Amino acid sequence: xxxxxxxxxxxxxxxxxxxxxxxxxxxxxxxxxxxxxxxxxxxxxxxxxxxxxxxxxxxxxxxxxxxxxxxxxxxxxxxxxxxxxxxxxx
Numbered sequence: 001x002x003x004x005x006x007x008x009x010x011x012x013x014x015x016x017x018x019x020x021x022x023x024x025x026x027x028x029x030x031x032x033x034x035x036x037x038x039x040x041x042x043x044x045x046x047x048x049x050x051x052x053x054x055x056x057x058x059x060x061x062x063x064x065x066x067x068x069x070x071x072x073x074x075x076x077x078x079x080x081x082x083x084x085x086x087x088x089x090x
Contacts, residue, residue, distance in 0.1 A: 004084070019059055
C-alpha cells in the first residue's frame with residue numbers, strides 16, 4: 001500500500017474514533033475535545049473520518065458555524081492533497 005494511502009486510512013480512523021469519543025464526553029458532560037483540535041484532524045487528512053463521525057454519531061450537526069468551518073477546512077485539505085498527490089505521482 002502506498003504510504004500516503006496508509007496515512008490517510010490511519011488519520012481518518014483516528015478522526016472517526018475521536019469524533020465518537022467527543023460525542024460520548026458531550027453526553028456525559030465531561031472534558032471535551034476542542035473544536036480547533038477536531039478541525040486540525042480534518043486539515044491533516046481526516047475529512048472523510050469527520051464526515052462519517054458527523055453522520056454516525058450525529059455530532060456537531062446543530063452547530064452551523066462549526067459545520068461551515070468544517071467544510072472550509074475540509075475543502076482546503078482536499079485542495080492541498082490534490083497538489084501533493086499530483087507532485088508525488090508525476
